[in-house]
Amino acid sequence: MKARRARTLRAALRSAAPFAALGAAVVVLLAWLVPASVATMRPHRPDFALGLAFVFLMYVILVFRVTLEQERGAEALRRLQASEARHRQLFERSVAGVYQSTLDGHLLDCNDAFLRIFGFATREEAIAHSTTSLWADHRARAALVDRLLEEGSAAAVEMPLLRKDGSPVWALASLSLIPSGDGTGSHMQGTLLDIGERKTAEEALRSSESGMRALLENMLGGLIVSDPAGIIQSANPAAQGIFGYSNEELFGRHLSTLVPSGAEGDGAAALRATFEASLGRVTEWEGRRKDGSRFPFELSLFQFDGPRGRRIAGNLVDVTHRREVERLKAEFVSTVSHELRTPLTSIRGSLGLLGGGVLGPLTADAREIVAVAERNVVRLIGLINDILDLERLEGGRLEIRLEAVDAAAIVARAIESVRGVAEAAGLSLVSDAPAATVRGDADRLVQVLVNLIGNAIKFSPRGSAVTVRTVPCGTALEFQVEDRGRGVPETQREAIFERYRQVEAGDARAKGGAGLGLAICKSIVEQHGGSIGVRPAEGGGSAFWFRIPEGKAPRLSGTGHATRPRGVVLLVDDDEELLSVLTLRLGAERFAVRTATTAEGGIASVRELTPDLIVLDLGLPQGDGSLVVRALERDSALRRIPLLVYTGRDLDDIDRRALVLGPTAYLTKARESEGEFMEAVRSLVEKGQTAGGDS
């Protein structure tokens, strides 16, 4: 301010200087001319000079004042021009659209940004296009003008406008009234920003949010969201219904309110640890309702990062009803099982006694008819068993015990149980199954094989062969049952594994069976973690196959399929670890191994398998191992089986004399080496087989 004043002063002095010099010259001239012309007026000369000086001073001041005023005006004009240039620049270069218009909407002026926003090429074009046609909603414009007239300005108004081409554009505007140029009324002036992108994103977010909210509000499953400390943030209506609390009641409470198992002691921390372990999996929990009642629910937990930090969300389903249905179904299956079997027992029994001639001799015709009836009763029983099996399999109530089992023994058992049927059908059974260990339930795998071989027999022409073989297939073993029947059309290769499906509708009557067998096979194989299928056999017919993961014992490679087990060894011991070690060791030497952990199980296995050697521990959980010897020595068919008593006890001679079957040896655990054990096994199996061959 001071500087500007000084500058103006200097400029005024500069401008006034020539006038001052001119004034000074006139005064000097006067002072020189006057004394000469009026010498007589001498006494008055000082007064005259004084007046002259006064006039001169006045003149100088006058000149200076005028010059100063002029300078001030010029400075103001310069400042105004600079300011206007700045404002014009601001106006032109602004990213915001700036415009002025009359109150009834005629555009007076606008900047380039305004042109860009609305898609005009030139200012003239924009002005020609009335502002009113830029409004999507004229009532909104009228309301805005009313507000402007009342309040003078409006800031940050979101306005839906239209571009030149009619497309919508969302603008954020600040508007104000300005006096019109002629001073008779008002114009309006506005600044606009195109917020279309932001608006689109907002719209998308809002619609996705409202979609999500609708989803959460209406989903059947409960959803509860908590913070990482387990403090409940929200619960959807389903979750509120499940637990009997309102959202307001749940907000801010700890999850242990709903899941009591974590409530005792260090509840929160324990619950958090359990929750963390459950992330990403479906787990089952016991919940507590508001009324204190407990119920089972399934929970799927996940976490996400929300605007207020990490959140844990649980999607939950009350399974009370499902559990009840499962229980009723199991009960129903059990009851039906009993109710159907009771009359069938009487029918089967009566026919058996008649056919067996127990009640007197029958004529040939009568025997044949009784045999027909008996065969069909047995078939009916089989069907009922199939249906119950399938129900149990699918309800997860059929226990499958996975252990290392010998594939060769499974094939042998399956073939043995269908040999009679095959012979009656005039078929030969061929097997090619080297010793190999798979992880499975021996009884269930035999069931699958019997089913597949049974089917093969049904559909094979008389005189042909059904071949059963096992082939290594990656980390699994593939069991194959090949027939020379009519084959399975490609379109049906998957369908036949569904329930009640057969290749031809008439098969159920012609060949028997309800079409459940393959569905059962599939279910059993899948519970083993395996797969099942059918493909055309080379040379006609079909090859049904299923793959079961291999067990722990290494399969001998390079020995070829022709390798037969050297013998079947039954291990009776309750030490599971020892069993798996011995199974492995014996498997490596091509012995087929079966195991039993109780005396009773051992006896049953001996009757079923007639093994080449029994390796017997004495200290068993239910009954002493000597019970096995007691049971077998009474059976003429079994008392010659070689026996290796392998126990931790020290046996004296009296003990040993009481523990003898066929060739018998005694080894003490942890005293004899593995080599001695294997030597004893080899020698006993050999002795038994030689003796068997002699007799």
Place this chain on the structure above:
Amino acid sequence: MKVLVIDDEDDIRQISRLALARVGGMDVVDTGASVEAVEMAVRERPDAILLDVMMPGRDGPATLAALRADPRTAAIPIVFLTAKVMPAEILRLKELGAAGVLTKPFDPMTLAASLRAVLSARP
């Protein structure tokens, strides 16, 4: 060998009797009333008892408990005859202390042999 058959179904009792006596050559006594089991076992002194599982009133397991509770019948081996064939069910019955479990429907021509086999397997 003398066997006591306890089953509420008359038909099945009759078939069991024929299967065990005529085919298996055993002496057979039977009753349909499980509450008479102890009294009958004391009187008849059987070598084994073939016991149905599902019976109205006192069922198989309860009958077994009653027989075991009386010192005069505690030692008689008991074999269950059941129409329930789930492995878990069979295991449960064995754990009650039965000598064995046979399942229905049975083949009458081999019932006696199966019973003998089960009995010979026990200590």
